[in-house]
Amino acid sequence: MQEKIASAVAAFNAFAHRHSDVKAIISFGSSSGGKQDEYSDLDLFLFTTDTRRYLNEGNNAWLAGFEPVLSRVVIKDVIDNVLFNRIKLKNGLSLDIIIVDSQSFRKGIWYFRLRKYGVDKLIPDWLIRQIDESTYTFHYYLKRGYDILFDRINIRRDVDIIFREYDGKQDRTTTFNEVIFLQNYSQFWHTCYKIYAKLMRDDFFYAVIVLDNVIKKNLVRMLEWQVLTSEKKPKTDVFYHGAKIRQWCNPGIVEKLYGVFLHPGKEEMKTALLNTMTVYREVAHQIAQKFNFPLNEALEGKVFRFVIQGLSEEPAEDKIRTAITQIRNLAAVKNDLKAIISFGSTGSQNPDRFSDLDLYVFTTDLREYLNTEIWKRCFHNVQSVFVRRNMEEHIVLVLLENGLCIDIVLLNEARFRTVKRYLSLKDYRVLFSMPARKKRLAKYTTEAFYDMVKRGYEILYDKIGVTDVIERIMQEHSNVPDHYRLNRDLFYKNYHQFWQTNYNMEIKLKRGDFVYAVMVLDNLAKKLLVEMVEWFAQLHNPQKDVFYNGRKMQQWCDASLVNELMQTFLHSDIEQMQKAVLKSLDIYRALSHQVAAEKGFEINEELEETVYRFVSKNLKHNNY
Numbered sequence: 001m002q003e004k005i006a007s008a009v010a011a012f013n014a015f016a017h018r019h020s021d022v023k024a025i026i027s028f029g030s031s032s033g034g035k036q037d038e039y040s041d042l043d044l045f046l047f048t049t050d051t052r053r054y055l056n057e058g059n060n061a062w063l064a065g066f067e068p069v070l071s072r073v074v075i076k077d078v079i080d081n082v083l084f085n086r087i088k089l090k091n092g093l094s095l096d097i098i099i100v101d102s103q104s105f106r107k108g109i110w111y112f113r114l115r116k117y118g119v120d121k122l123i124p125d126w127l128i129r130q131i132d133e134s135t136y137t138f139h140y141y142l143k144r145g146y147d148i149l150f151d152r153i154n155i156r157r158d159v160d161i162i163f164r165e166y167d168g169k170q171d172r173t174t175t176f177n178e179v180i181f182l183q184n185y186s187q188f189w190h191t192c193y194k195i196y197a198k199l200m201r202d203d204f205f206y207a208v209i210v211l212d213n214v215i216k217k218n219l220v221r222m223l224e225w226q227v228l229t230s231e232k233k234p235k236t237d238v239f240y241h242g243a244k245i246r247q248w249c250n251p252g253i254v255e256k257l258y259g260v261f262l263h264p265g266k267e268e269m270k271t272a273l274l275n276t277m278t279v280y281r282e283v284a285h286q287i288a289q290k291f292n293f294p295l296n297e298a299l300e301g302k303v304f305r306f307v308i309q310g311l312s313e314e315p316a317e318d319k320i321r322t323a324i325t326q327i328r329n330l331a332a333v334k335n336d337l338k339a340i341i342s343f344g345s346t347g348s349q350n351p352d353r354f355s356d357l358d359l360y361v362f363t364t365d366l367r368e369y370l371n372t373e374i375w376k377r378c379f380h381n382v383q384s385v386f387v388r389r390n391m392e393e394h395i396v397l398v399l400l401e402n403g404l405c406i407d408i409v410l411l412n413e414a415r416f417r418t419v420k421r422y423l424s425l426k427d428y429r430v431l432f433s434m435p436a437r438k439k440r441l442a443k444y445t446t447e448a449f450y451d452m453v454k455r456g457y458e459i460l461y462d463k464i465g466v467t468d469v470i471e472r473i474m475q476e477h478s479n480v481p482d483h484y485r486l487n488r489d490l491f492y493k494n495y496h497q498f499w500q501t502n503y504n505m506e507i508k509l510k511r512g513d514f515v516y517a518v519m520v521l522d523n524l525a526k527k528l529l530v531e532m533v534e535w536f537a538q539l540h541n542p543q544k545d546v547f548y549n550g551r552k553m554q555q556w557c558d559a560s561l562v563n564e565l566m567q568t569f570l571h572s573d574i575e576q577m578q579k580a581v582l583k584s585l586d587i588y589r590a591l592s593h594q595v596a597a598e599k600g601f602e603i604n605e606e607l608e609e610t611v612y613r614f615v616s617k618n619l620k621h622n623n624y
Contacts (some may be wrong), residue, residue, distance in 0.1 A: 004067075004093040005042050009149055011066050012044065016150040018065075021050040023102040024155035028146040039507040041094035045138070047102040047155065054099045055083055057489070067091045071607045073496035082137065088500055088607070098141075102153065108135055109158045112165060139166040140173075144237070174238065176225050178293050185284055185295070186386040188218040189303050190399050192277055196307045197354045197405075199269055205550025207269075208262050208569060209526050215276060216519045217241070219260070222283045223249055229287060242515035253279065261518055263571030263580075272571070273307055299384050299399070306403070316355045319404040323357050323379060324460060330378045331461045336365040338413045340461040341470075343453045356405040360452075362464065364413045370394060379406070409452075416464060418442050419449075423472050450477040451548065486535050491601050498528040498588055499604075502581055503611045509574050509581075510618050517577070518570045526550075529568070529588050533557060536591045539598055561587070578619040585612055 009027065016022040029043035030036055048054060053062060057074050071088040087095040108131040114120045120128070139162050148156055191214045198207035220242040227236050227248055238248050246254055260276040262269045281300060288295050324342070331337040344358035363369055372385045381401040388395055398406040422442035425431045431439065450473050459467055501524050508517035530550040537546050537556055544556040554562055568584040570577040589608055596603050 002036055004089075004091055005036065005040065008042050008066065008089075008093060008095065012046075013150055015062075015065055016152075019062075021048045021053070022150065023047045023049065023153045024148070025150040026142070026146050026148050026155065026159075028142050029144070037511075039510065041096060043141075044095065044097045044149075045100055045141070046097050047100045047105060047153070049102055051099050051101050054085060054097070057492070063087070067093070070610060071496045071500055071604060073493055073500065075493070075497060086497070086500055088503065088610075090606075094500070094504065105134075106153065106158070109161055112161050135162050136166060136172065138162060140171075143167075173240065174221070174224050174228055176229065178291070181225070181287065181291075181293055183386055183388075184218050184221055186299075186384050187388065187397075188215050188222075188280055188284075189296070189299050190384050190386065190397055190405075191215050191218070192273065193303050193306060193399060194356075194405060195273060196270070196303075199266060199273075200310065201352075201354050201552075202266075202554050203552055204262075204269070204566065205526075205530060205553045206547075209523065209530060209550050212262050212273075213519065213523045215280075216260070216515075219276060219280050219283075220245075220515065220519065222280060222287070223253065225287055226250075226283050229290065241520050244513060245515045246512060253283075257515060258571075258573055261569065261571040263569040263576075264566040268571075270307060274304075277304065277307070296384060302383060302401075316353050316404065319400070319402050320355065320357050323400070323404060323406060326379050327359070327361075328461055330374075334368075336363050336368060337461070338362045338364065338464045339416070339459070339466045341453070341457055341466065342460055343457045344455075356407055358452075359406065359408045359460075360411060360449075361408050362411050362413050362416050362466070366394065366410055366412055369396065369408075369410050372396075375408075413464065415441070415445060416466065416469070419445050419473075420469055422446070423469065423476075446473050447477070449473060454478065455545070486538075486595075486599065488599075488601055491535075491595070491599065494528050494531055495592060495603070496607070498525060498532070498592075499607050499611045501525045501528065502585060503614060506578070506581060506611075506615045506618055509577055512574065514570075514574060514577060522570050522581075525584060526568070529565075529584055532588055532591050532595065533561070533565070535595050539595060575619065578615060581615050582612075582619065585615065 012025055016025055024045075024047040026045040026047075027043060028045070030040045046054065053059065055074050057072070060069060060072060063069055063072070066089070068090040069087060070090045073086050074083060075086055076083050082098050084099065085095065085097040087097065089095065111120060111123060111128065111131045114123065123131075142159065142163075143166075146159075148159070191211050195207045195211045195215070198204070198211060223245075224238040227238055236248050245257075256275070256279050260272055260279065262272045285295065287293070327340060331340060339360075339362040341360040342358065343360065345352065345355045361369065368374060370387050372387065375385050375396060375398055376382045379398060379400060382398060383401045384399040386397055388397065394410045396406075396408040396410060398408070400406070418438055419442050422431070422434060422439065423446070425434055434442075449470075453470065454474065454477070457470065459470075501521055505517050505521035505525060508514070508521060527549070530553075533550075533553075534546050534548070537544055537558075541556070546556050547553070553565075557565075564583070564587055568580050568587065570580045585608075589612075593603060595601070
């Protein structure tokens with residue numbers, strides 16, 4: 001692989017010399033740290049004045065001087081908020097190329113210079129936050145080693161400025177204090193409770209794809225803190241998202257982690273969940289005792305009892321009715337509360353004994369409701385409450401002593417006014433007059449809101465006229481059946497990402513890096529697989545109500561396909577995980593071929609065969 005990487009580096013160098021828009025190229029990761037193996041890829045930052053050229057998925061002409069391309073997709077890393085090309089060459093080398101606007105990057109560097117002279121106050125706060133986030137991410141990628149392969153703009157000077165800014169400071173991804181510890185702790189136990197409720201509903205796929213991934217991230221973060229707060233290893237590199245966990249985590253715990261992944265069979269899933277809870281509790285208690293952090297052992301006991309014994313037969317309707325009365329009483333005495341809407345199974349008037357209460361709350365004072373004390377006073381019998389940020393929203397998650405979960409999406413009333421204006425301008429065909437950022441936010445809000453309320457909602461409280469706006473949103477989106485939203489770009493983004501992700505996941509499994517493989521790569525691959533299942537179902541059963549992220553799959557998906565999908569969960573050991581990957585490939589290939597045939601899309605059989613052979617070969621020669 002070293003020869004292939006060296007050849008690719010030479011090709012990029014020649015490419016940069018031929019194209020004046022390329023201002024600098026920096027390599028990072030294992031290809032720059034002298035730790036390559038036969039599976040190493042090439043990670044690059046490419047600084048350019050023409051980002052569109054490299055982010056246009058329909059234009060591969062710029063790659064003409066490189067080795068032949070097997071697969072290419074442009075994706076956004078939702079964690080680090082960067083756009084990059086993920087390219088698989090026919091010679092086996094993978095390229096991840098982050099495209100950077102060189103002019104914007106250089107402007108960002110000026111912030112540090114202005115701050116040095118005390119004139120940074122001239123820069124708006126939102127721009128400072130944006131500069132800080134992007135430069136921190138850049139430093140995070142480079143801190144384990146980098147090489148400057150090409151430089152027209154003295155990029156080394158800028159890199160040095162950034163390293164002086166961030167070197168020696170606390171890694172933000174592993175920041176540790178009591179508030180962050182308790183946030184992680186509350187989210188873990190709260191989510192474990194929800195997972196088992198989903199499993200009792202046979203809602204396996206949503207439990208695995210969404211909720212189980214949350215608690216795995218909580219667990220890995222707790223393991224990172226255990227290492228970083230130890231007296232023996234305070235400066236250990238714990239990498240990211242569980243990567244290379246064998247290098248930094250206690251070997252005894254690593255072996256236990258093979259037993260924490262959900263897999264076929266309700267009892268097996270229950271056992272895996274209990275294993276996860278046991279490992280987490282052990283580590284969390286060690287850390288809490290060391291730093292004298294308070295723990296909610298009543299919450300822990302409640303969740304353990306629930307998973308072992310199951311739910312009481314108390315109807316959810318009575319709990320929900322009481323909670324709705326309590327939040328209406330709160331709204332009656334709070335002038336800043338403007339509207340409350342219930343959605344989900346409660347809003348659709350179809351609750352069962354596992355139902356949550358899902359609410360949108362519009363207010364003019366978000367800070368008031370980010371304080372957990374107000375919710376403890378509102379609902380009285382609160383077992384656990386915490387707040388998390390999700391994209392553009394804050395969500396308050398409450399677990400009551402009677403077992404009811406309440407999820408409250410907090411929205412600023414100004415956001416409602418923006419959406420209202422967006423819809424009005426759209427009706428009058430003068431949407432161009434709205435600033436681009438507000439337009440994007442309003443579009444995202446209306447689409448997200450529609451997805452939440454389209455199956456039913458109930459207005460519990462309203463002082464700003466949300467009814468008319470909701471009806472307008474429903475009218476705009478309900479005229480387009482879901483299967484018509486599938487287009488060539490969406491299909492190919494899913495398709496190439498799926499096959500490339502499974503190839504990369506097999507490399508991680510071959511290296512024994514199973515936690516990162518399952519928590520990051522398999523989670524992404526499962527989301528892509530389930531999205532293909534959704535498209536397939538929408539095309540063949542357009543009258544079916546197809547939920548998102550695999551929710552309630554047993555209601556809208558063919559029973560035999562659901563049974564097959566149960567065999568795709570990675571678990572137990574490396575060999576079982578590889579077998580599950582092969583099963584995913586089989587199912588995805590069959591479904592994607594049918595969807596492609598019906599929609600007139602092309603498939604890449606050479607890509608499929610390359611990935612399939614690679615996984616099959618490694619399974620036959622498994623050394624683990």
